[in-house]
Amino acid sequence: MTPLDEQDEHVRLFRSAVLRFYSRHRRDLPWRRSQDAYHILVSEVMLQQTQVNRVIPKYERFLARFPTVHVLASARLRDVVRAWIGLGYNSRGLRLWRCAKIIAQRHGGVVPDDVEQLRALPGIGTYTACAIASFAYGKPHPAIDTNVRRVLSRVLFGRDSVSAAVLRRAAARVFPARAARRWCQALMDVAALHCRSSPRCEGCPALMTCRFAPKVARALPRRPSGSAAPRKAAFAGSPRFFRGRIIRILSGVGSMPVARLLSEAKDGSPKAEGARIASLVDDLRREGLLRIDRRRRRVWLP
Ligand code: SF4
Known part of the structure; x- marks a missing residue:
């Protein structure tokens, strides 16, 4: 086997293990039951800085209140901001409302499927644009957020992080264009369920192909079993x-x-x-x- 074959084999094994894991153990999240690009847009904006568990009830209530781009575009800002309470970072609600107005006026109410057009909308960066293009439209754009970046850096390079350019190239190499929608969601599940800042390698689908896993035991001090993870500092006063x-x-x-x-x-x-x-x-x-x-x-x- 040449080094190139070895690399290809490594990528193939990694991909198939992760996609298999996703078929069997994926998180059942409400926005994954929809391929409506507006629903995906709302979920991705809500998820930008808020944890999944807090987003779920808000997402469902928000869509019940503003079920389409047109309804959101014609809503009063104060009603949108009210619906956003509890998610934090209210300026995201404002930007989503502005997005809806632009989509209604310039795109006939249809969320664009083009990454550049998406990036031109308020509050939509590269990650969110790629997430909408791939999750809603199945387009082959890797959506790489901090969590996906961590998984790929660990599995492919055996490090917690690598430079953005190196990671982009590596992500493109492992990206299965025919499974665009599932691939990034699968990596997000690996990150959420196993590859957190303190990795839980046991049961991780990437374990056999991960270059970081051998370092985990000696790199991270173990907590005594049963003891709780350190709590995040409260944000009161921020x-x-x-x-x-x-x-x-x-x-x-x-x-x-x-x-x-x-x-x-x-x-x-x-x-x-x-x-x-x-x-x-x-x-x-x-x-x-x-x-x-x-x-x-x-x-x-x-
Ligand atoms: S094996 Fe461990 S370090 Fe590697 S991806 Fe899975 S959880 Fe992360």
Whole structure:
């Protein structure tokens, strides 16, 4: 066997093990039951910075409220922002609403299947564009997010990460064009179920072909069995926390005095947070997520 044959054999084994695993053990996620590009668009925007478990109920409620591009495009922004509460990063809701308006006006209400046209929409980067093109339309564009990047770097290079250019080339080499839709979702499941930051190699479909697996035992200290994983630091007090609180307060009223909003948003926080919250209110205004009448000193959701 030549080195090239060996490489091909390695890729072939890796691909078939991962796709087999996906057929048997894939996560049943609501957006995977749909090939409607609008549904995929909504799910991908929601998933950009929010965990799957939090997205599922929100996704279903959002689509019940805004079932088509046209319904979303003609909705009031304040209703979209309200529906977004609980997902965090409200500016994503704003960008999705703007996306829907552009799709309705320029694309006849049909989400484009072309990666460049998708990338021209607000808030749609390369990953999201490729995910929509491949998951909704089966186009051969590898959708590589942080998690897929981690799996590929480990399996193919035996490292936690490699440069973006190297990874792009490698991802294109292993990408099975005829299984575009399933391949990236399968890698996402490998990442979610096994290849987390602390890998769980046992039962991983890539185990036999993974160049990182032999390093795992000695590279990562084991926790005593039964002990819990360290919890992520709470995000209370972060800009995201206060932005969410500001939107939540405004969503319950028509409009309110700016001073009252600042005081309610600051509730229970140290005195010094006042200036920071005022500047976050101004950020939200600049992003178009809220409006302020400076003369009357009142604020509201558009
Ligand atoms: S074998 Fe281990 S390191 Fe390799 S992909 Fe699977 S979980 Fe990750």
